[in-house]
Amino acid sequence: MTMNLTTVKSYLFLRHLSILWILLAMPLAAETARIYVTNRGGTTIDVIDPKTNKVVHVIKGFVSPEVARFSPDGNRIYIPSRSDENVLTVMDRKSEKIIKKVPLSGWANDAAVTKDGRLVLVCIRNTGTTAEDIGALDIIDATSLEKIKSIPTKRGLHDIAVTRDSKYAAVGSPPARSLIVFDLQRMEIAWEVQYDQGVQPLDIESGPDGSGRRIFAQLNQTNGFSVVDFAKRQEVARIKHPDEPTGFGPACEGISHGIGISPDGKTVWANSRPANSVFVYSLPEIKLLGHVSLPEVQVPGKPNRGGGPAWITFTPDSKTVYVSTCGTKSVTAIDLKTMKEVARIPVGEVPDRISTLVLP
């Protein structure tokens, strides 16, 4: 009888322990993420829950928000916008109280946070007040929230990606037709690749140690993307998307807009406006896997138009990719494995840059 009671107690103890383990393991298994969509034709940022593919929250009050980026702990959001004052708004994510508006050197476009969270990098499209643009990369210290450096560039900067080791940032300049790589330790320009056309969105493929291996950069007159070798500091290939499908118009800007490497590093996804599709390539070999058609704009009595694919982001588990289409006021969720659309999510006016918040 005593033995039996002990056995039962032991059983119950082990059972409770196993439940505790399951509970402890749950947050790791169900990593929480949110997709932030900046609606550049409006004043709002839509927040999508990737579990339901619904907009679960709308942040209001930003004039033409450019992008939302996050501190690694998920507590802060950094938002450049097209307000009259050229500032980077730093917001507490939970309370949505503005912590600070950091003065910038000019009109801002994209921004990035280094993986270590130490620096916020802001692409300045124009530091001046005339049509003749002069760019800069503004570097903000994430602790003091002060601009600690502004590295001038010949022309305006548009999009940015950072190596996983936080040592380099690659930035595209459409007007200068160049790809500029910044050394973030020296805080200076390290090297450049000159093109014959404007450089649009880009992403960096990192090696196992987090160092930059290749840069995939879209060009505004190429239906495809350029491949730049980080070590060689030069373009080593230009990937052209298939000729079909085709026939869609130029949409909001350029013919190639929106590119991203899945977090598992196995695929690169690149939008095409002539095809109104996103093309998928395997990595590291850059072999075409297929394409996914994107929403079209339906005009009564006329042929449909392209939806204007804009930017790309992924869930951290590399299961779902999200593509914003500026002309359709929607974001398309696509299953990476099957390459099938799983949801079309209505959002605000001109959804543009799109980013993933990973909640620790």
Next chain:
Amino acid sequence: MVSKVGLKTVFASFVAALALYAPVPSAGEQSDKTAAAGAARPALDYEFFKARVQPIFLKTRSEDHVRCYACHQVSRHPAGLHLELLPPGQNTWTEEQSRRNFETVSKLVVPGTPLSSLFLLMPLVPEAGGMADTHQGGRQFASQDDPDWKNMEAWVRGQKASGSSAP
């Protein structure tokens, strides 16, 4: 410096976009167009522009839309509809700047034929014959009955500040 190739590309894109997306005119519009082509184009009225069109650029038309000036100020929009920078601390343009805005916007319209004018088509929803799906500022006007859009249209048709239509 804005490169010549860049401007050419922008212009070519506009022309291509217009060719692709401009609404097919109805019979009435077509005769309107033919008449306008045959007759002298109406003169665009500066005073009407200044009083009834220019203020629209600074107006927050709804909380879901950004005002035109946020993107179309010259330092952010080097070609096409590039508006003068507001003088520091001011909420409207000087006379000289308004004249320059008038010149800029006049280049984006075909006087007498509103539905051939990019200025009117770009912010108008596609369902109403516009091209706002290709406009980075989005769908600013939901219909051709929008009072602001009607003011812009009246200006393109040649309406004078005094109220008379041209010519």
